[in-house]
Amino acid sequence: MKQFEVNFDGLVGPTHNYAGLSFGNVASLNNANAVSSPKQAAKQGLAKAKALSDMGMKQGVLAPQERPDINALRRLGFSGTDARVLESAAKQSREIFLACCSASSMWTANAATVSPSADTADGRVHFTPANLTNKFHRSLEPQVTGNILRGTFANETYFAHHQHLPDNDHFGDEGAANHTRLCNDYNEAGVELFVYGRHAFDPSKPAPTKYPARQTLEACQAVARLHGLRDEGVVYMQQNPDVIDQGVFHNDVIAVGNQNVLFFHEQAFHEKEKGFAELQRKFGNKPLHFIEVPTAKVSVQDAVKTYLFNTQIITLPNGEMTIIAPTDCAENESVKAYLDNLVTLDTPIKSVNYFDVKQSMRNGGGPACLRLRVAMSEEELNGVNQSTLINDAQFARLNAWIDKHYRDELSEDDLRDPQLLIESRTALDELTQILQIGSVYPFQQG
Numbered sequence: 012m013k014q015f016e017v018n019f020d021g022l023v024g025p026t027h028n029y030a031g032l033s034f035g036n037v038a039s040l041n042n043a044n045a046v047s048s049p050k051q052a053a054k055q056g057l058a059k060a061k062a063l064s065d066m067g068m069k070q071g072v073l074a075p076q077e078r079p080d081i082n083a084l085r086r087l088g089f090s091g092t093d094a095r096v097l098e099s100a101a102k103q104s105r106e107i108f109l110a111c112c113s114a115s116s117m118w119t120a121n122a123a124t125v126s127p128s129a130d131t132a133d134g135r136v137h138f139t140p141a142n143l144t145n146k147f148h149r150s151l152e153p154q155v156t157g158n159i160l161r162g163t164f165a166n167e168t169y170f171a172h173h174q175h176l177p178d179n180d181h182f183g184d185e186g187a188a189n190h191t192r193l194c195n196d197y198n199e200a201g202v203e204l205f206v207y208g209r210h211a212f213d214p215s216k217p218a219p220t221k222y223p224a225r226q227t228l229e230a231c232q233a234v235a236r237l238h239g240l241r242d243e244g245v246v247y248m249q250q251n252p253d254v255i256d257q258g259v260f261h262n263d264v265i266a267v268g269n270q271n272v273l274f275f276h277e278q279a280f281h282e283k284e285k286g287f288a289e290l291q292r293k294f295g296n297k298p299l300h301f302i303e304v305p306t307a308k309v310s311v312q313d314a315v316k317t318y319l320f321n322t323q324i325i326t327l328p329n330g331e332m333t334i335i336a337p338t339d340c341a342e343n344e345s346v347k348a349y350l351d352n353l354v355t356l357d358t359p360i361k362s363v364n365y366f367d368v369k370q371s372m373r374n375g376g377g378p379a380c381l382r383l384r385v386a387m388s389e390e391e392l393n394g395v396n397q398s399t400l401i402n403d404a405q406f407a408r409l410n411a412w413i414d415k416h417y418r419d420e421l422s423e424d425d426l427r428d429p430q431l432l433i434e435s436r437t438a439l440d441e442l443t444q445i446l447q448i449g450s451v452y453p454f455q456q457g
């Protein structure tokens with residue numbers, strides 16, 4: 012049976028901007044208030060998706076969310092016409108206003124946790140949208156994320172959709188950014204590695220002291236229960252609290268896996284040996300490649316700056332693995348030297364491809380943040396909404412759609428412009444037709 016790992020990249024929304032909203036995410040804070048380019052950001056992301064499709068990979072896209080989020084502003088007491096809501100929010104509470112304008116749904120690694128059918132009790136692919144409780148601007152996403160996932164994976168024979176976990180820090184869930192699935196073949200049962208930052212109900216356990224741990228063990232366990240995963244198919248590991256305090260706000264900033272490869276930094280995990288022994292035992296007799304990058308070769312600081320681990324490791328149609336890395340990795344001497352050497356070693360990774368995703372990097376999102384992985388059989392893939400998959404025609408349509416609707420530049424003042432809201436809604440309305448995902452947005456639901 013044919014099997015695929017399909018990457019669903021988040022389309023960058025028309026209000027992509029830098030607002031310094033993510034405490035603990037160094038890039039987000041450093042670039043607060045910089046002028047952004049939504050058009051360039053969307054094109055950089057789409058070019059990466061197209062390049063993977065050209066490499067013979069199956070590739071999809073997920074629609075962005077409606078921003079500014081007028082509904083959220085109304086819930087917080089701003090009233091009147093949409094234009095009035097924008098104006099009074101911007102004037103009275105800049106922080107709330109900016110949070111409601113973020114295009115952060117572009118990072119679809121945080122959209123949901125996905126378990127392929129080979130791992131689940133009912134043999135369907137399971138999706139749980141991430142509640143993203145730790146940051147107000149991201150906590151606005153899960154409801155519409157659920158709508159978009161249902162519009163993309165609509166066939167209930169193959170796909171099961173859960174509600175996001177309760178909206179509380181005890182169940183803080185950041186989705187696939189803290190979840191890696193190891194397997195021999197994508198359609199064989201694998202081991203799902205859930206990585207958490209803290210224990211919600213046990214304050215005696217280690218936790219970071221400077222920056223927040225966004226994901227809890229209890230959230231990981233709840234997702235595993237919802238998806239019907241076997242105990243033998245799940246491993247929980249804690250992120251090293253010290254690296255969270257150095258800006259590693261998600262595990263995918265310090266580790267990435269694909270099939271039988273786990274690529275990680277020496278300092279990524281708490282109680283590493285214990286966790287790896289369990290991983291190997293549950294993985295079975297077949298070889299598991301643990302590729303550990305020592306601090307002596309790449310510092311945590313360089314890993315955070317270049318996003319060496321926020322790379323995608325993908326298996327090409329010829330069976331070799333390649334790394335999809337941001338150009339920032341090629342611009343850093345020690346990281347470039349590490350990658351140049353890595354491809355000469357006896358591991359499945361044979362090459363590196365660099366992509367310019369700087370518009371996203373400035374908010375702390377690399378290639379891996381921009382995609383949600385869904386491993387599927389051919390039959391399941393046929394059950395996906397085909398308009399969400401990238402081919403030459405759909406790429407051309409989306410590229411023209413960006414050209415037509417997106418601004419070249421956006422600064423804070425532009426966000427309060429009621430015209431931007433109209434432009435964004437017009438663009439998104441057209442997008443739902445291009446992708447045929449139905450009326451997923453609140454503004455379309457009257």
Ligand SMILES: NCCC[C@H](NC(=O)CCC(=O)O)C(=O)O
Pocket residue numbers: 028029030031032033036039040113115118120121149188260261374375376377380
């Ligand atoms: N997986 C990458 C996520 C990056 C995201 N950045 C942001 O939301 C920054 C937005 C801003 O600061 O404008 C975050 O931290 O969750």
